[in-house]
Amino acid sequence: MPLIELKNLSKTYNTTAFPVQAVKNVNLQIKKQEFTAIVGPSGSGKTTLLNLIGGLDKPTGGSVFVEERDIATLKANELIDFRLHHIGFVFQAYNLIPVFTAKENVEFIMLLQGISKTIRDKKAVELLNAVGLGERIDSRPSQLSGGQQQRVAVARALASRPNFVLADEPTANLDSHTAESLLDLMEQLNKDYEMTFVFSTHDPRVIKRAHRVVTLEDGAIKFDVGGKN
Amino acid sequence: MYLSLSWRNLWRNKKRTIIAATSVFLAVLVAVVMRSMQNGSYAYMIRSSVKFYTGYLQVQGKGYWENRSLDRSIVIDEKQQKEILQIPHITSIVPRLEAFSLVSFEKVTKVAQITGIDPEAENNMTDLKKRLVQGNYLTDMPGGVLIAQGLANMLKIGIGDSVVLYGQGYHGVIAAARLPVAGIVKFPIAKMNNAMVFLTLTNAQNTFSAYGRITSLAIMLDNIKNQAHVYNSLSSMLGGQYTLMTWQEMMPDLVQGIELDNASGLIMLIILYIVIAFGIFGTVMMMTTERAKEFGVLVSVGMQKTRLIWVTTLETAFLAFLGAISGAVFSLPVITYFHYHPIPITGNAAPVFELLGVKPIFYFSTDPWLLINQAIVVLLIALATALYPIFFIKQLQPVQAMRS
Numbered sequence: 001m002p003l004i005e006l007k008n009l010s011k012t013y014n015t016t017a018f019p020v021q022a023v024k025n026v027n028l029q030i031k032k033q034e035f036t037a038i039v040g041p042s043g044s045g046k047t048t049l050l051n052l053i054g055g056l057d058k059p060t061g062g063s064v065f066v067e068e069r070d071i072a073t074l075k076a077n078e079l080i081d082f083r084l085h086h087i088g089f090v091f092q093a094y095n096l097i098p099v100f101t102a103k104e105n106v107e108f109i110m111l112l113q114g115i116s117k118t119i120r121d122k123k124a125v126e127l128l129n130a131v132g133l134g135e136r137i138d139s140r141p142s143q144l145s146g147g148q149q150q151r152v153a154v155a156r157a158l159a160s161r162p163n164f165v166l167a168d169e170p171t172a173n174l175d176s177h178t179a180e181s182l183l184d185l186m187e188q189l190n191k192d193y194e195m196t197f198v199f200s201t202h203d204p205r206v207i208k209r210a211h212r213v214v215t216l217e218d219g220a221i222k223f224d225v226g227g228k229n
Numbered sequence: 230m231y232l233s234l235s236w237r238n239l240w241r242n243k244k245r246t247i248i249a250a251t252s253v254f255l256a257v258l259v260a261v262v263m264r265s266m267q268n269g270s271y272a273y274m275i276r277s278s279v280k281f282y283t284g285y286l287q288v289q290g291k292g293y294w295e296n297r298s299l300d301r302s303i304v305i306d307e308k309q310q311k312e313i314l315q316i317p318h319i320t321s322i323v324p325r326l327e328a329f330s331l332v333s334f335e336k337v338t339k340v341a342q343i344t345g346i347d348p349e350a351e352n353n354m355t356d357l358k359k360r361l362v363q364g365n366y367l368t369d370m371p372g373g374v375l376i377a378q379g380l381a382n383m384l385k386i387g388i389g390d391s392v393v394l395y396g397q398g399y400h401g402v403i404a405a406a407r408l409p410v411a412g413i414v415k416f417p418i419a420k421m422n423n424a425m426v427f428l429t430l431t432n433a434q435n436t437f438s439a440y441g442r443i444t445s446l447a448i449m450l451d452n453i454k455n456q457a458h459v460y461n462s463l464s465s466m467l468g469g470q471y472t473l474m475t476w477q478e479m480m481p482d483l484v485q486g487i488e489l490d491n492a493s494g495l496i497m498l499i500i501l502y503i504v505i506a507f508g509i510f511g512t513v514m515m516m517t518t519e520r521a522k523e524f525g526v527l528v529s530v531g532m533q534k535t536r537l538i539w540v541t542t543l544e545t546a547f548l549a550f551l552g553a554i555s556g557a558v559f560s561l562p563v564i565t566y567f568h569y570h571p572i573p574i575t576g577n578a579a580p581v582f583e584l585l586g587v588k589p590i591f592y593f594s595t596d597p598w599l600l601i602n603q604a605i606v607v608l609l610i611a612l613a614t615a616l617y618p619i620f621f622i623k624q625l626q627p628v629q630a631m632r633s
Contacts, residue, residue: 160531
């Protein structure tokens with residue numbers, strides 16, 4: 001059973017000049033514990049595809065199934081709750097809450113899930129230790145480097161115990177060393193936690209490490225290499 | 230944690246928060262001081278005016294206010310007066326018998342209002358003795374009369390001279406008496422200073438053949454706030470036998486003057502509120518729009534919009550509370566100081582107050598509700614500005630917000 005299934009997925013933006021078809025009839029299945037990179041040049045529809053998978057954007061055609069559930073059937077509030085409990089997000093610009101410490105940023109997602117303070121505390125420290133930031137739990141994002149912030153973002157994404165993590169260009173703002181180290185971490189989490197990762201990227205370092213590479217061009221899948229059978 | 234998030238968000242831009250909170254603080258401070266001065270001055274003016282003559286309430290005969298005839302005088306015996314005094318919040322009662330009569334001395338005759346009074350009770354209420362400029366008060370010479378200075382000048386009468394009263398008594402009986410002048414009193418209002426004569430109540434009742442009768446019973450209260458309560462108690466005690474007048478009915482000009490002044494004060498206050506509302510709105514708007522991306526991220530990762538609205542509303546509430554509470558607290562010593570050290574009114578305005586028999590001062594009220602009301606109003610204005618983030622978040626599209 002695929003964890004994520006895209007059926008004839010399309011997205012067209014009706015701009016004032018002319019309609020832009022960002023995603024064209026994409027059919028894709030992603031299984032549990034896959035480490036998938038969605039690649040392609042700028043404007044190929046990577047981010048749009050990720051947004052559609054994450055329920056952040058609505059498709060103009062086709063469907064997104066997560067664990068056989070069509071997320072288009074969910075109401076706005078249900079969709080937010082669905083994201084909270086099933087999807088972890090890692091953004092290119094980290095997007096941590098600037099007034100919270102690293103620990104509080106991780107804890108916050110669990111607070112939204114209604115998890116008790118004791119468990120939140122324990123789990124947040126555990127996750128920050130897992131991403132190698134055990135010493136920086138009380139640091140605010142502004143006191144952390146880009147790489148460290150992205151690690152906190154990864155810990156935050158995992159805090160809700162999601163079914164999969166969507167990462168939009170996670171290494172775009174990082175130097176090579178930091179990017180490699182983040183990829184090591186995500187690979188480790190993929191192994192240890194059996195966590196499914198879906199990246200959008202055009203970073204060759206990520207592409208090299210991905211177990212499956214889906215190449216998009218003009219919104220359509222051009223190549224799909226690797227993956228579980 | 231939501232509280233903590235809101236509080237910390239508020240201090241992301243310290244300068245802006247301090248400026249916004251200061252504007253709320255100043256608004257509350259100015260509003261409280263302004264209203265304290267207005268309300269305090271009104272209360273002082275009302276107190277002075279009712280003390281000057283009418284009292285807060287008056288018991289009169291039916292139709293007496295419209296047609297001031299001795300035939301509409303009433304009898305309120307001692308027992309009834311004691312019962313009235315038993316009503317909570319009544320501090321004193323002052324019986325009077327008022328009549329109009331000719332007043333003559335040698336070849337000059339004038340018309341005057343003759344008022345029979347209980348000298349002690351009258352002095353307790355109106356400080357009549359303090360108006361004495363010559364001679365003795367009626368307690369020292371119960372058989373005499375007090376004559377207003379203007380009238381005394383017109384009659385060219387002095388202490389020890391005898392004045393002749395000639396008029397109509399109760400039920401058309403001729404009223405005539407020749408009474409010595411015990412003292413001369415001065416009133417700030419010319420109308421009164423040229424036409425008032427006081428004698429003891431018994432003397433007046435005998436002169437006008439209105440034995441045991443009075444035309445009015447002025448009632449003083451401990452606090453104007455208790456007026457309605459006393460009015461109801463007194464109405465049910467007296468039944469429909471008498472008319473019960475309030476100071477508002479007896480002094481409509483004063484009511485109108487206060488209402489007019491109050492309206493202009495309220496307009497000033499509304500302008501102040503509008504300025505403040507825009508100030509806070511500007512801050513809230515900036516705090517919201519600059520965080521559109523962050524809001525988008527929070528909704529993306531699973532924060533319900535209602536929770537986000539709660540967090541932003543809390544931020545506005547914190548901002549408003551900070552300013553409103555500090556404004557209310559800080560204004561307390563200011564109004565307390567001016568309550569004990571009223572601001573004297575000088576220049577052209579002073580004689581106007583004196584003409585009304587009121588000391589020319591700006592009196593400040595320390596009524597705690599003044600602080601609470603102003604703080605609540607400013608707080609509500611601030612909270613109303615929280616509608617902006619509510620609408621903003623309601624319409625937020627996470628993807629577009631994150632692109633911003």
